[in-house]
Amino acid sequence: MPDTKLLMTFPVTATSHTLAEYRARGGYGALEKALRQMKPEQVAAEVNASGIQGRGGAAFPMGRKWAVVHPNDGQAHYLCANADEGEPGTFKDRWILEYAPHLLLESMLIAAYALQVRHAFVYIRGEFDRPYRRLAAAVEEAYAAGYFGRGILGTGFACDLVIYRGAGSYVCGEASALITSIEGKRGYPRNRPPRLTVRGLYQKPTVINNVETLSNIAWIIAHGGAAYSKVGTEKEPGTRLISISGHIARAGVYEIEIGYSFAKFIHEDCGGVLGGRALKGVIPGGISTKILTASDIEPLTLDNRSLQTAGSSMGSGGMIVIAEGTCMVRLLQVLLRFYHHESCGQCTPCREGMGWLHRIIDRIVAGEGRPEDIERLYQISAWNDGTTICGMGDAAGYATSGILNKFRDEFEYYIEHKRSRCNGTLECPRSS
């Protein structure tokens, strides 16, 4: 059912993001409930019972992440919302930041109460201008209304929130790099263990959750973890925000119940491929997830367990639709240029490997490809897998091998004939 909405529950208007309208929709009621009627451990228990898993890409259960933190161990604990939305194709968190900033703030307050966090952070990517301004205005409104600071809602609970703006770095969306960035350093990912929930920001236990994941907490507390666990599938409860773009008739952000039909979503809810062209492939959850062909998606449902049967995953919910006629060699070139540009340079396999992948694809596109290049791309992808501190090296390898697995013949054709088997373009005009 696409009709079950937990987040996109109201019509977006010019003022629907304000505190007044959020409260008119019942906003901050869950915070009242948590602070007045529940102990912190009861809040954590409800979140655990909901079964919610992370929406940033890794799908880690939020309850298990939280369980590592001991609220009464005498240390400072930090909470951080990951709003560094940068996985290409993903723009769902931007929807929350722009249209429902108070939903995130209320949810963060509830999380901060459960984890006994005095200082919470939102790490927002540096390019986000309007989302930042909307969020900053919401924070000011919330402070003025007494939702942040000391003595929140007349209780003994105190929490402050800092918005931390990035400055242009894909890798800072990785949780440990994000922490390093908030420490005012270049965003290098850290080796784990120790987990960030043990030693995170300034070596203190730190919980980092994606914006969308956190934003579900208000609903979970208002309705109960058990009610939440009944939405979606048994193994993957809840809804997901899917941002869909590329060659699709109706691009945008959609909220779907987890387990919804993949094909129905593409062909009916989103109006099918742009210009009525045939579907060539779909990248289901940001460019780091493996591409699926039109026939792959037919039996699939929108949940990780289903997509895993086809070798892919829901990732960050950033879906990119590709029409028949698109040159997959040129497409891979765009992706590898990106990974090469964004490698932070800390780990040798990624720093060197991204450059090699990029140079090989560039020479194939230039008509100078060699027959052994396809195997080279595979080898470098495999060499990156699991040999770097963060998952970026792995991700570039998944993207590369995913495309080669499905469209190898196009690469062979390009190398042999020194030109694309398609017309060589990526663009599918909107007007066609």
Added chain:
Amino acid sequence: MQHLIPEFEQLRARFPEAFTSSLVLPCLRRIQEDRGYVADSDIDGLVEYLGVPRIQVEEVLSFYGQLRRKPIGRCHIQACRNLSCSLLGAERILDHLSRKLGIAPGETTADGRFTLSTVECLAACGTAPVIMVDDTYHESMTPEKIDALLGALR
């Protein structure tokens, strides 16, 4: 940057104690917003004000794509060329910008008005192709919309 110190003090007050190191990035952002880039004298001032190692400030400046140590044109146009934008004509948009401005990506017009850059995914894929003019997104771009936008900026 000395005139920004009162602002930096307000910023510092919002952070937990002992988070001085965290101020490097927001201070650099603010300096750049003020001057257009970060000058060597700003680095000196920030090192003295925060008491952080100079190498930390230099590392941050070289790591983050949005920070720069040299001035650019008065108007910074950045065109996304990641996948979703490419699928809807980012290359054509970039070519058009290049032709209209008479410069290649990475260059500044001779009169110092415009700098053209490419940028990776801006998370506006549903309204591709997207360009950014200074801090503002311009979405669903077409050559016609670019002509109108450049006309208004000139």
